[in-house]
Amino acid sequence: MTRQILLGAVAVLGLTAASASAETFTWITFKPQGAGDAQARTTQWLVDEFEARTDGEHQIELFWGGSVAATGEIPEALANGVGDFGDIITPYFPDAMPLNNAVGFFIPQPMGTLEVGEAMERWHEEYPQFSEELESQNLHAMGFRPLETYGMLCREPVEGIGDLEGKRIRSYGFAYPALIEAMGATPVSITTADTYEALERSVVDCTPIGPALARGWKYDEIAKYYIDMPLGASFGHLLAMNLDTYQGMDEETRAVVDQLGADYLQEYARVLEEDRARVLELWQGEMGVEVIDFPEEDLTALVDDPQVQAVRDEWIAKAEEAGLPVDEIVSELQF
Template sequence: MMKSLKTLIGTLAVSLLCAGTATAERLKYGDYMPQGANEYSRTAEWMGNEINKRAAGKHSVTMLWGGTVVKVGEVPTAVENKIIDIGPLVTPYFPDQFPINNAIPFFWPQPKTQAELGKLMLKWHGEHPEFAAELAKYKLKLVSVRPLPSYGIICTKPVRTLADFKGLRIRSYGIALPAMLEALGAVPVSMADVDGYEALSNGILDCSPGDPPLTVGWKWADVAKYYIDVPMGASWGHILVMNIDKYNALPEDLKKIIDDMKEDYLNEFLRVYAKSIEDTRAAWKANGKVEVIAFPKDDFLKATLENAKVQSVRASWITRATKAGMPEATAKKVVDELTK
């Protein structure tokens, strides 16, 4: 009887252990950026550590850095096919695949701040199901967002007037940015940010748009010494996405941790970015490594916002969104909230 009881207890213990193990999740986060390279990768690492901390050892996230598993243009497909579970979707690189979630990149320049854009995108995802439905077509689910801060343009030569922009080869992507650069008289060159350093070093590019910390993180400020402070305003950057089937299969405790990242990650991202911008500008002022040129605001806005092609791009988003399934009234509401 005692032997049978011991056997029963042992079997029960093994069963409970196996049951506990079965609910443990090992998520994979894949990133094209090197670990610690900039605010994007540092806050992604914060998120991975924070999920591990909140899971208290029950679940974990493995961080895969530097394009070892996924390149920037491969992220949505890699998440869709479960090569990685979570990754950064750079929406402006996929304007045709994600027209609804590319609302903001069609409106450059625009007046909203980085924080305002982040809150808007989460608000739209909460109020308008078309945003989430578009991601779900590719088995993607929003985890959180990364709004870009206000951008300037870093160049290998000084740009002080509109005439100085004429003929400059400037890194570009998406649809609104090329139109804006052409309105300035520049030549847009389609290129991902990871390739910017080599292109600036070799004279393939004269300039690249970016915020101050981004220019340091990608080492553009090592080869381009003039930061042109133009009023481009903030824009849309990345959506952290997760495979929706993977998410739906998660245990409830881990689902809650992931859900809490929506607001918590955005707040951490904004905090880290604000400090980095302040520190970078202070360092430039102190060491003279980069000259910040205050470009005439009125000249920039007149050249861009009064340009027919820029206005055509802005108007085209409503058409794209309605073709993708969003009611026209909803699309117009999104535009009003973004531009006013």
């Protein structure tokens, strides 16, 4: 049975979920169908795999480009049963999901894309507090989509920490504002979608980002210097489900979903690395983007800055309150 969904955010948020035994589930996403990046391509891969692994008995219908719920509405839409599956930009909801935003409080950190995803998988398996935080909002994490390892894309060359003083740098979340101020720069809060224009108009001089994402948003048309600053991979998206949908699935279908979540991380990391390599090759050629090594010691020295430490301490306090073994988790997030 296919769900009938009325497109349009206001009307959609009033709908109730159909039976969890439906043969066709729904996936709501902010990603445009034609994006062509690793996130969009592997989302389609997951949907195709779900149908194949259930021998065509079950399907997932994709609703692209925020047609059902905008980025900021997806957690509530999933919780209310408007969609069965969806991708949540976790850093946009730090107050609702502080534990699941652990990596976002520890920038810079030493892990890459796959390592961050595997850490999230392990934390969810070993520490029930991570899942309980989502379950309290009628959500279930069936998979994880970290972002790539970040550096800094700038309009002018940056050779070391001194070159960042006075720069205006795009910022978001908790760790980046403190880190940017520790650099002697000014954090400027701007959405991903607005950053191209901000770079073009010199509203910002730099933005933290990775090569694949920079190419996807075409920032590299404006900013021609990629500073290979070891910021580590940011945690990006939960592949989330309506908890009632997940619990209402038969045991065999739940097993397919669980395995798909683990397999998705591996496939996504593989595709993302291919994209990253392709972009770096483009930069060396026709795009003309210069990659500049940044002294690692210049960055890691900033971790001791009181403002940076205050952000980390904020997460530690929340984790201790939740009863988590803080030292074990934090040890993975420190150089």
